[in-house]
Amino acid sequence: MSATVTVTALPSTVVEPASLHLIAGDTKKEEYPALQPFEHVDAGSRALHHPNPRSFLANSNVVEMTPEFGLDVRGCNLAELNPDQKDQLALEVARRGVVVFREQQDFIDRGAGFYTEWARHFGPLHVHPTSGHPEGHHEVHLVYKDAKSKFKTDSITSTLWHSDCSFELQPAGLTTFFLLAQPKTGGDTLYSSQVLNFRSLSPIMQDFFAHAQSDAHGHWQFALEAGWYALYVNKQFTRRIVGMKVEESELLLNFLYDHIAKSNDHQVRIKWEPMTMVLWDNRITAHTATYDYSHMKVLRHGARISAQAERPIPALSTMKMED
Numbered sequence: 001m002s003a004t005v006t007v008t009a010l011p012s013t014v015v016e017p018a019s020l021h022l023i024a025g026d027t028k029k030e031e032y033p034a035l036q037p038f039e040h041v042d043a044g045s046r047a048l049h050h051p052n053p054r055s056f057l058a059n060s061n062v063v064e065m066t067p068e069f070g071l072d073v074r075g076c077n078l079a080e081l082n083p084d085q086k087d088q089l090a091l092e093v094a095r096r097g098v099v100v101f102r103e104q105q106d107f108i109d110r111g112a113g114f115y116t117e118w119a120r121h122f123g124p125l126h127v128h129p130t131s132g133h134p135e136g137h138h139e140v141h142l143v144y145k146d147a148k149s150k151f152k153t154d155s156i157t158s159t160l161w162h163s164d165c166s167f168e169l170q171p172a173g174l175t176t177f178f179l180l181a182q183p184k185t186g187g188d189t190l191y192s193s194q195v196l197n198f199r200s201l202s203p204i205m206q207d208f209f210a211h212a213q214s215d216a217h218g219h220w221q222f223a224l225e226a227g228w229y230a231l232y233v234n235k236q237f238t239r240r241i242v243g244m245k246v247e248e249s250e251l252l253l254n255f256l257y258d259h260i261a262k263s264n265d266h267q268v269r270i271k272w273e274p275m276t277m278v279l280w281d282n283r284i285t286a287h288t289a290t291y292d293y294s295h296m297k298v299l300r301h302g303a304r305i306s307a308q309a310e311r312p313i314p315a316l317s318t319m320k321m322e323d
């Protein structure tokens with residue numbers, strides 16, 4: 001963020017005991033300094049030449065959610081990973097886009113101080129400019145809906161594809177999210193691979209968008225350590241393609257939003273069974289919440305911790321069309 005912001009925390013609410021350690025603090029106003037620029041070194045890049053960069057999954061049951069996007073993992077305790085294994089984790093999340101880890105009670109039970117210490121391995125932690133947070137842990141972004149919550153009702157769907165905080169100069173990269181309480185069913189999160197969304201365009205369109213920049217803050221694609229490229233555009237934050245007339249920009253942005261929304265061959269849908277943690281690479285994926293549980297008047301309470309990454313790189317400076 002580019003300026004000091006004022007945050008009002010969520011009001012305290014009575015919840016189940018399991019969630020109590022992640023209730024937002026009181027409603028006092030807090031101010032945070034502007035985020036500072038830094039040189040990002042990707043944790044995943046340190047595992048690129050690892051002799052076995054998936055050894056952290058050696059004792060796990062790993063299911064590929066689709067051929068190229070998403071993994072669903074059982075039997076890997078994220079809380080116990082050592083620094084080398086965390087580097088492998090970052091590379092795996094970059095390569096698969098989103099990775100679901102089940103049975104993470106050990107991690108979740110350790111509390112906010114542990115979460116932030118654990119996540120700092122991947123970069124400086126993002127402070128959300130408007131979200132509530134647990135007392136003393138402003139880097140933990142809380143997601144909270146209960147019986148009193150109001151949901152938007154003026155749209156036919158809650159679908160809103162986006163990547164988190166893409167307005168920042170150095171937006172979030174590796175992002176960790178989990179729930180402490182959730183409805184029995186509903187509230188699924190959908191993810192879309194912006195690598196596959198880009199790759200499925202014709203070479204002519206790829207070339208065109210490699211030359212385009214948006215005002216969200218710059219660039220449409222960036223290179224991963226693995227040399228991949230991703231669309232970096234979303235309806236929530238992108239407003240205009242720089243240098244285009246309004247109508248031209250709207251036409252092309254709407255084409256991309258439509259492409260992202262309807263390409264279910266590039267998507268996965270995650271169900272939140274208890275003690276699930278989801279890690280995604282926010283640079284190369286989009287996601288959307290689902291508010292199909294809004295009428296159920298139940299608690300859905302989660303926490304997100306995001307490590308900032310590099311400033312998106314203009315595709316023009318790195319791209320070879322044969323990649």
Ligand SMILES: [Fe+2]
Pocket residue numbers: 162163164287
């Ligand atoms: Fe989000």
